[in-house]
Amino acid sequence: MKVFGRVRAAGAAVSESERELFGGPLRYDTGWAEHERARLELSMLAAVRAMPRLVGGTLRRAWRADRPALVAVAVSEIGQGIAAAVGLLAVNAVMHALLGGGAPVDRLYAALPALVTVGVIGVVNAGLACWSTSRAGRLEPLVERLATTEYLAAAAAVELEAIEDPEFRRLIDVAQYGAASARRMIGACVAAVNGTISLIAAGGVLTVLHPALLPMLLLIAAPRGWGAMRVAQERYVSVMVWVEHMRAGRLLGSLLTSRTAAQEVRVHGVGGFLLDRYRDMAESAEREQKRLATDKAFTELVAAGMSGLAMVGTYAFMGWLIVAGHMELAVAGTAVIAVRSGSANLGALVMNVNQLHEEALYVNDHDRFLAEAAAYTIPEGGADVPGRVGEIRAEDVTYRYPDRDTPALEGVSLTIPMGSVTAVVGENGSGKSTLIKVLAGLLLPGRGTVRWAGVDVAGLDRGQVFDRVALLTQDFERWPMTAGMNIRIGRPRLGSSDGDLAGAVGFAGAGALVERLPHGLHTLLARMFRGASEISGGEWQKIGLARTHFRTDHCGADSLLIVDEPTSALDPEAEIAAFDRIRQLAGPRRAIVLVTHRMSGVRHADTIHVLHRGRLVEHGSHDELMAAGGRYASMFRTQAAQYEPGRGAGTAAGVPGPRPATGAAAPAEHAPQAGRAVSVSTAAGAGAGDGTGAGDADRAEGGSRDGTGAGVEAGGAERATHRTGTAVLLVNDAGQYLLHLRDNVPGICHPGTWSLIGGRAEGEESPEETIARELREEAGLTLPGLRRYAVVPGTGPGGVAPGLIQVFLGRWNGDAEALPITEGVMFRWFDAAMIDRLVMCPWTADVVRSHDRARRQTANGHLDRPS
Numbered sequence: 001m002k003v004f005g006r007v008r009a010a011g012a013a014v015s016e017s018e019r020e021l022f023g024g025p026l027r028y029d030t031g032w033a034e035h036e037r038a039r040l041e042l043s044m045l046a047a048v049r050a051m052p053r054l055v056g057g058t059l060r061r062a063w064r065a066d067r068p069a070l071v072a073v074a075v076s077e078i079g080q081g082i083a084a085a086v087g088l089l090a091v092n093a094v095m096h097a098l099l100g101g102g103a104p105v106d107r108l109y110a111a112l113p114a115l116v117t118v119g120v121i122g123v124v125n126a127g128l129a130c131w132s133t134s135r136a137g138r139l140e141p142l143v144e145r146l147a148t149t150e151y152l153a154a155a156a157a158v159e160l161e162a163i164e165d166p167e168f169r170r171l172i173d174v175a176q177y178g179a180a181s182a183r184r185m186i187g188a189c190v191a192a193v194n195g196t197i198s199l200i201a202a203g204g205v206l207t208v209l210h211p212a213l214l215p216m217l218l219l220i221a222a223p224r225g226w227g228a229m230r231v232a233q234e235r236y237v238s239v240m241v242w243v244e245h246m247r248a249g250r251l252l253g254s255l256l257t258s259r260t261a262a263q264e265v266r267v268h269g270v271g272g273f274l275l276d277r278y279r280d281m282a283e284s285a286e287r288e289q290k291r292l293a294t295d296k297a298f299t300e301l302v303a304a305g306m307s308g309l310a311m312v313g314t315y316a317f318m319g320w321l322i323v324a325g326h327m328e329l330a331v332a333g334t335a336v337i338a339v340r341s342g343s344a345n346l347g348a349l350v351m352n353v354n355q356l357h358e359e360a361l362y363v364n365d366h367d368r369f370l371a372e373a374a375a376y377t378i379p380e381g382g383a384d385v386p387g388r389v390g391e392i393r394a395e396d397v398t399y400r401y402p403d404r405d406t407p408a409l410e411g412v413s414l415t416i417p418m419g420s421v422t423a424v425v426g427e428n429g430s431g432k433s434t435l436i437k438v439l440a441g442l443l444l445p446g447r448g449t450v451r452w453a454g455v456d457v458a459g460l461d462r463g464q465v466f467d468r469v470a471l472l473t474q475d476f477e478r479w480p481m482t483a484g485m486n487i488r489i490g491r492p493r494l495g496s497s498d499g500d501l502a503g504a505v506g507f508a509g510a511g512a513l514v515e516r517l518p519h520g521l522h523t524l525l526a527r528m529f530r531g532a533s534e535i536s537g538g539e540w541q542k543i544g545l546a547r548t549h550f551r552t553d554h555c556g557a558d559s560l561l562i563v564d565e566p567t568s569a570l571d572p573e574a575e576i577a578a579f580d581r582i583r584q585l586a587g588p589r590r591a592i593v594l595v596t597h598r599m600s601g602v603r604h605a606d607t608i609h610v611l612h613r614g615r616l617v618e619h620g621s622h623d624e625l626m627a628a629g630g631r632y633a634s635m636f637r638t639q640a641a642q643y644e645p646g647r648g649a650g651t652a653a654g655v656p657g658p659r660p661a662t663g664a665a666a667p668a669e670h671a672p673q674a675g676r677a678v679s680v681s682t683a684a685g686a687g688a689g690d691g692t693g694a695g696d697a698d699r700a701e702g703g704s705r706d707g708t709g710a711g712v713e714a715g716g717a718e719r720a721t722h723r724t725g726t727a728v729l730l731v732n733d734a735g736q737y738l739l740h741l742r743d744n745v746p747g748i749c750h751p752g753t754w755s756l757i758g759g760r761a762e763g764e765e766s767p768e769e770t771i772a773r774e775l776r777e778e779a780g781l782t783l784p785g786l787r788r789y790a791v792v793p794g795t796g797p798g799g800v801a802p803g804l805i806q807v808f809l810g811r812w813n814g815d816a817e818a819l820p821i822t823e824g825v826m827f828r829w830f831d832a833a834m835i836d837r838l839v840m841c842p843w844t845a846d847v848v849r850s851h852d853r854a855r856r857q858t859a860n861g862h863l864d865r866p867s
């Protein structure tokens, strides 16, 4: 144990568990380290020298918070100091009177006025102390609020780049303690001012009594001050070394009780393992506490010893002064009281200065944060964003994150016109999310420009830019608030009634979810609060979609909707519906940028941009990129291959998995924007276990050709899985859908199977050409501009899949009335008996039946089955 000399960190007493779990000792590498330096340089003198600056800073903050309260505190503290000095002088007078000559009663009478003065001063002192306490109590929370508000406002106003910068993030973390420290500094300041004034009073009185007593007083107090300082330094250095260790220990504790880790804690047996490590780390920390306590006790013992020696020396000196006739006994009595109160004051002052300095370290961080945040703050003002933006254009954009050597985006140029759907794809880390942040004006490129309506976004009023942006990201914020507020927070200052949110809820298909919640939209979605409800990840995504709708719905000007992996938590049907709804948000005054790894979701975008290592390597429509056979085509094929027959469960094009319970799946995707990419797909499948062939259209097309040409005859092949036909969904330029089911086996067209018509493709006909021809020849129906959206091979033993098919029609949001094709074509192929045999989702069944009824009632309506 080393009591004298510089305080140093005790030898790296870091536990084995810390090494095992975290790869070595954890260290907070900024903020704290600066405190450490500051503290280690701290000496009594330095602390005293820094005192005026520290007090000045605190007073300025307090001045801004509540001037009258600050003045009251100052007046009462100075008053107390004066009262202390007067009190000591009165004590001196009492001593003189009592120890003077004359009868005891006369001496008592002589001392009476001074005694009364002492009493009055005591009362005045108590009154002033009360006043100071009450005003300081009022000042403290105000100062804390002021500092907290400054901190929060500064943090919310900085550029996103600052938030992404780890150094700045750590500064944000450290600075959060500044507000509480600013509050505590008020108390420490008051105490220090009080101590200083009282000390000056005691020192002044002592000097008057005998000039040599003042240095003696300092001698008594100095060892205690040194002891206090040293203990504080030891504690501080220890905190420095152990802070991350303690955090890690707490982290282990919270993991053991966390809900998300609960399953692995149990199933993987992590619980016992972590508990052992927790115990080990706690024991290491306890050893450090024990060491500190021993050091503290020893330091205080040494300090008390030295102080006691100084006290003995002082009293001996006073004794000598009395004996030598240099000091009267009465004066010596007063001097003893003054020495005692002065040394107590000095000891307290040292502690207060010490505390003041410690708190000031955190307040300094707070102030440093405010200064740095001011440099990063998003500038206010700038040019207005015009109502008509027309397009957003990135020109040669390069962006590098502050702590990275290589740019996340390099030389990227692209244009996003209003009214378009743009998809951005690329492997993990290729720069997709960075690109959308740059387009939205959240990050400013290091090189190149992003222009909105031809104006560099850096020169625009960024508040106005953000007002035109809606974000729906995979990790969108799940606010621990009510369901309604979670939607309304898309435009937090708008809408307050449930009715205002009805459109958004309906749009997102969240109606059933809201109905299920115990208090509807007023249900609190934050498990940490009593009475709150929990919803699943997919349900949250519906809430997120509703929020996006609420935000976009209330933007009357050109805007940008950014959708970043929005469907990751959704089941296949909900995912299809979500993509459908997102596309429905498209409009002439809105540009949609969609980032997703689900290729089924991007294929209908107007333009697809492919990023690779921060560079734009391909762009074009789905068909163009597939034809180019580059990176996109390869990504698309790789994903589609997962759904090929023989690779597991069957599925519709690009959409994961059928529902095993039905034995046949028919997920669909569709997007009914007039004149815009729209899709619906349907899968016709065999019974459970058969698997349903699917995949991208090209594969299906190829398969169909093969199947048709080299095809499987009815009752022919015995293989469990083979292609027997196709379900094709087509759409024309007017956004009309056509679901067409066909079999490879010619002539099969009877109720009881899903096959309606069939036949071989002629020559090199593509499936849609075959179907267009059949429609024309057999139904007399010509649909101009017919395009294929999905071709899904039907499979099953015996050439015919059993009669289970789930049909999805029209807009998945239930807007089936908008299905012009339903009556026009569907019923040409489906007779009433067939409709009954189809397995449809309930609303489809209702719609189909009601259309059928309506059709039957029309004079010209008749079942028109092809034969």
Ligand SMILES: Nc1ncnc2c1ncn2[C@@H]1O[C@H](COP(=O)(O)OP(=O)(O)OP(=O)(O)O)[C@@H](O)[C@H]1O
Residues within 6 Å of the ligand: 164, 165, 401, 402, 403, 404, 408, 426, 427, 428, 429, 430, 431, 432, 433, 434, 435
């Ligand atoms: N805040 C950040 N600080 C430093 N580097 C970052 C930060 N965010 C992203 N990066 C880096 O920038 C590059 C591009 O990241 P970005 O998130 O844009 O990729 P992405 O294509 O969206 O990836 P993913 O598909 O995995 O979401 C990556 O190398 C990533 O590590």
